[in-house]
Amino acid sequence: MPLSPAVGSHPPKEEIYSVSRLNRETKMLLSQNFCSIRVEGEISNLAQPSSGHIYFTLKDSSAQVRCAMFKSRHRRSTFKPQNGQQVIVKADASLFEQRGDYQLIVEAMEGAGDGQLRHQFEQLMRKLSDEGLFDENKKKVLPRFPNTIGIITSPSGAAIQDILVVFRRRAPHIKLNIYPTPVQGIDSEKTLQKAIHSADRRNECDLLILARGGGSAEDLSLFNSESIARELFKCKTPVITGIGHEIDFSIADFVADKRAATPSVAAESSCLDNEQMLGQIEQYRSQLTRRALTQLNQHKQQLSWLTKGLLQQHPSQQLFEKSQRLDQLENLLQKAIKKQLQYAQSLLKNRQNLLQSYNPYRDITLLQDRTDHLTQRLTAAIKSKTERQKHHLSEAARTLEAISPLSTLARGYAIISDVCGQHLLNSVSEVQVGQNIEARLSKGSLICQVKEIHNG
Structure with a gap:
C-alpha cells in the first residue's frame, strides 16, 4: 500500500526563471562552451551601418546564424566581406539578451579557400613535427x-x-x-x-x-x-x-x-667570414626570440582565456550590446524619417495646388508698381538728405581743421611729453637736465635730451 504524504506537507517548489535571467545564463553557457570556434558558411544580408560595425547572416544549405563584427575588429581586418562569399569566421557564440537572439560575435574572417589551404598546411606541419x-x-x-x-x-x-x-x-x-x-x-x-x-x-x-x-x-x-x-x-x-x-x-x-x-x-x-660570425650571433638572437615568443604566446593564450571570462562582466560587453541596439534603432529612425518625409512632400504638393488656385498675381502687380513709385521717391529723398549731410560734414571738417593741433604742428610747432608719451610737459619745472623727452612733430617724433634749463 503506497504511503500517503504527511498531513501539512507541501510538494517541492519548482524554480521559476525570469526572462532576463534565462537569457543571461544562456548567454554565459554559450560563451563558456563555444569560445573562439571556427565556422564556415556563406555570407548574406550584409549590412554596414555608420557605426563601423558589420552585421550579416552566415548560412549553409540547411541552417543560418546571425553574426556581428564590431568596429575594433573590422578595422584591423584586411578581408573585405561581400554577399555570397564562402568564408571561415573565428567567433564566440553569444546571445543578444534584449531580443533573445542567438548570434556569433566575430573576431576574424577569411576566405574559405584560403582557410582550407592553410588548414592543409598546418595539418602537414603537425604531422611532420610529430x-x-x-x-x-x-x-x-x-x-x-x-x-x-x-x-x-x-x-x-x-x-x-x-x-x-x-x-x-x-x-x-x-x-x-x-x-x-x-x-x-x-x-x-x-x-x-x-x-x-x-x-x-x-x-x-x-x-x-x-x-x-x-x-x-x-x-x-x-x-x-x-x-x-x-x-x-x-x-x-x-x-x-x-x-x-x-x-x-x-x-x-x-x-x-x-x-x-x-x-x-x-x-x-x-x-664563413666576418659577416658570417655576425650572422651566427643573429641566429642565436633569433633562437632566443623564438623561444621567448613561444612562452609569450602561451601566456597570451592563458591571458586571453581569463580576459574572455572577465569580459562577460566587463562594461565594454554591455557597451557592444547597447551599440548593437543603437544600430537597430538608427535603422528604424531612418525608415520613420523617410516615411515622414514622403508624407510631408505629399502634403506640400496638395498645399501648392491649393495655393495656386488663390494666386494673387494681379494684386502683386499693382503693389509692385506702387512699390516702384515709392522707391523712386525714397531714392530722391535719400539723395537730397545725403547732399545736405555732406555739406554739414564739410563745414564741420573745416572747423575741426582750424582748431586741430595737427594744423598747429604743421606750422612748425611741437608737442613735448615724457618719453612714454603719457604726460604732456607745460613747464620747465617738470623736467631735469639730462632727462630724455619726446617732441612730436607734424611728421614723426624726436627723442631729445635736456642740456640746459632757462626759466622765464
Whole structure:
C-alpha cells in the first residue's frame, strides 16, 4: 500500500526563471562552451551601418546564424566581406539578451579557400613535427670550411645568378656543383626529389643549397610537398634552403638543417667570414626570440582565456550590446524619417495646388508698381538728405581743421611729453637736465635730451 504524504506537507517548489535571467545564463553557457570556434558558411544580408560595425547572416544549405563584427575588429581586418562569399569566421557564440537572439560575435574572417589551404598546411606541419622531421636535435651541423658546395635550383632562374655573384665575391675558392632541376610546373615535384636524392647519393659535396627565387604562394607550393620534406630529412649531406623572400616560409625550410631568407643569404650562410660570425650571433638572437615568443604566446593564450571570462562582466560587453541596439534603432529612425518625409512632400504638393488656385498675381502687380513709385521717391529723398549731410560734414571738417593741433604742428610747432608719451610737459619745472623727452612733430617724433634749463 503506497504511503500517503504527511498531513501539512507541501510538494517541492519548482524554480521559476525570469526572462532576463534565462537569457543571461544562456548567454554565459554559450560563451563558456563555444569560445573562439571556427565556422564556415556563406555570407548574406550584409549590412554596414555608420557605426563601423558589420552585421550579416552566415548560412549553409540547411541552417543560418546571425553574426556581428564590431568596429575594433573590422578595422584591423584586411578581408573585405561581400554577399555570397564562402568564408571561415573565428567567433564566440553569444546571445543578444534584449531580443533573445542567438548570434556569433566575430573576431576574424577569411576566405574559405584560403582557410582550407592553410588548414592543409598546418595539418602537414603537425604531422611532420610529430614524426620529428623538424627536431632541432636531428639537424646536421654545417661545415665551417666547405670545399665543395652543391646548388639545387633552376639553371635559368634569377636564384642561381644571385648565388654565383655571392660566391665570386665572398669565396671564389669554393668549388660549386650545380644540379639543375625545374622548381615549378608539371612533374617538378618528382624531378626535384630525384635531384636532391642524386646530389646526396653522389656524396661529392660538403654542403647542399636548395634555392628558388621569389614568387606567389602557388609558385612556392612545391616546397610544401610532403615528399620533398621527407627526401630532405633523409639527406646525409647538410642542407641550407633559400626559398623565396624573407617573409616566405615553407615546410622545406623547417626540415632543412638551416633556413636562409633568400638564395643570396643561403650562399652567404654557407661560407664563413666576418659577416658570417655576425650572422651566427643573429641566429642565436633569433633562437632566443623564438623561444621567448613561444612562452609569450602561451601566456597570451592563458591571458586571453581569463580576459574572455572577465569580459562577460566587463562594461565594454554591455557597451557592444547597447551599440548593437543603437544600430537597430538608427535603422528604424531612418525608415520613420523617410516615411515622414514622403508624407510631408505629399502634403506640400496638395498645399501648392491649393495655393495656386488663390494666386494673387494681379494684386502683386499693382503693389509692385506702387512699390516702384515709392522707391523712386525714397531714392530722391535719400539723395537730397545725403547732399545736405555732406555739406554739414564739410563745414564741420573745416572747423575741426582750424582748431586741430595737427594744423598747429604743421606750422612748425611741437608737442613735448615724457618719453612714454603719457604726460604732456607745460613747464620747465617738470623736467631735469639730462632727462630724455619726446617732441612730436607734424611728421614723426624726436627723442631729445635736456642740456640746459632757462626759466622765464
